[in-house]
Amino acid sequence: LGVPTTRALAAVTTGEEVFRERALPGAVLTRVASSHIRVGTFQFFAARQDIDALRQLADHVIDRHYSIARESERPYLALLEAVIDAQASLVAAWKLIGFIHGVMNTDNSSISGETIDYGPCAFMDTYHPGTVFSSIDQQGRYAYANQAPIAHWNLAGLAQTLIPIIDADNKKSLELAQQTIDTFPSKFERAYNEGASKKLGLETSETDDVLLMTDLLDTMADQHADFTLVFRRLSGLDVEPGPEDDTVRELFDDPAAFDAWARRWRARLKRQGGDPSLRRERMASVNPAYIPRNHRVEEVIRAAEDHGDLAPFYQLHEVLRNPYHEQPEHIAFQTPPRPEEVVRATFCGT
Structure with missing residues (x-):
């Protein structure tokens, strides 16, 4: 689908059960990403008031992901701006394909602008801005239409952690951080509207x-x-x-x-x-014919868990390798769920 995301490299079963909403087969998922650093990583060091470690972390992120920020008069402010740009583009991309992350806390917000930790995610079938699938999101905090405001909230949390190192003058740091974080809504709207025009x-x-x-x-x-x-x-x-x-x-x-x-x-x-x-x-080229529809994902899970049958998984995976191309032999995978097939809740194990 062309949206930045972590990738699954391997899944290894443990032979043990994990208790979530019910007993589930345990496994270890190995993921690949350009970074596993999150907003929550910065908040960890900020909460400990470990400014040296915070600066070291920020330097690492700049060197690895946003080296252009090093050329700025205030590199840590430039870092904040770069992460805002990445997140604005990412969340706009989610909305443009009807994707709902499901659990957008700061620890699931990637500094590199990749989709990460989206266990209870889902794609909308019938459109509604208030759509929620995640079983842990009882109040709709992370509903489809709320994803941009939540990303803004998360980035404000990142900005708060950087205040001690943006400028030697704490008051000046606060002003600069606030001005920068206030640019998120317009950057998101621009990215979303550009994508909407293409659609x-x-x-x-x-x-x-x-x-x-x-x-x-x-x-x-x-x-x-x-x-x-x-x-x-x-x-x-x-x-x-x-x-x-x-x-x-x-x-x-x-x-x-x-x-x-x-x-x-x-x-x-x-x-x-x-x-x-x-x-x-x-x-x-921007409006997919195929998405991982929730009822299809559930079919794959049931076949694998209940019968040890991975054939449905491999078939769905093959279809989704080319989501923007018509595949006449797989036309059924475009079809929305029948009423009895509708998935109303997703879970961390989904």
Whole structure:
């Protein structure tokens, strides 16, 4: 899907049981990442008031990940800015594919801007901004629409830890840190809006482009439309209405609701001009046909745990290797869950 993330290198079973929401088979997962340092790592040393260790940690992160910060008059402030940039881009990428991390505490917020520690994660089927899957998120703190504000909160925690080393004057440090952390919302919005324009096939910029995306999402929420399928099928539509429209219209409770929005979208595309086939190709490259739908993941887990059968896992893995390419032989993997297949909660072991 093109989103920065840690990768699983190996999983080794221990032969023991681990008790989470129920008894589960124990295993050790070996992960690969450019860094395993988190906001919580900085908070650990800050809580101990170990400024020397905090500075050493910050220097290591700069040298390993953000060497350009070393050229700044205030390298630790430049480090904060770089992490803000990375997190803004990351969370925007999550939202653009309907991903919900599920447990966004500071210890699960990577300094390198990679998705990390997302055990109870999930991808939305039916779109709703308040969607929550994680069984431990009873209050919806980490709901789909809350992910950017939570990332902002986490980064404020990072900024707080860096205050003792940003500037010799503590008051000046606080002012600089506050000014820098206040840039996150606009950076996130810019990254998200740029991605949203690509999902809609917009290659030029107009004032109402943000509203066009917002109104589509509001309509999808009202009409219980599938997030991934709407954007994927939208990628195949022409600038003029045609038979293919029905592939999108059928996703809405009231197809007329989509028709009203589609008229505005098509008018926007006409003002833009350009090669329609190239536009469709570009849309298909950012709107996945396949995601790890929760009911498919659950099928894989059940087959492996209950029957020792890894064949469903390997099949799903193969499909997901090319999420932006149509795979006619695997069309069933695009299908949303039937009512009895809907997964309503995910867990740390998911």
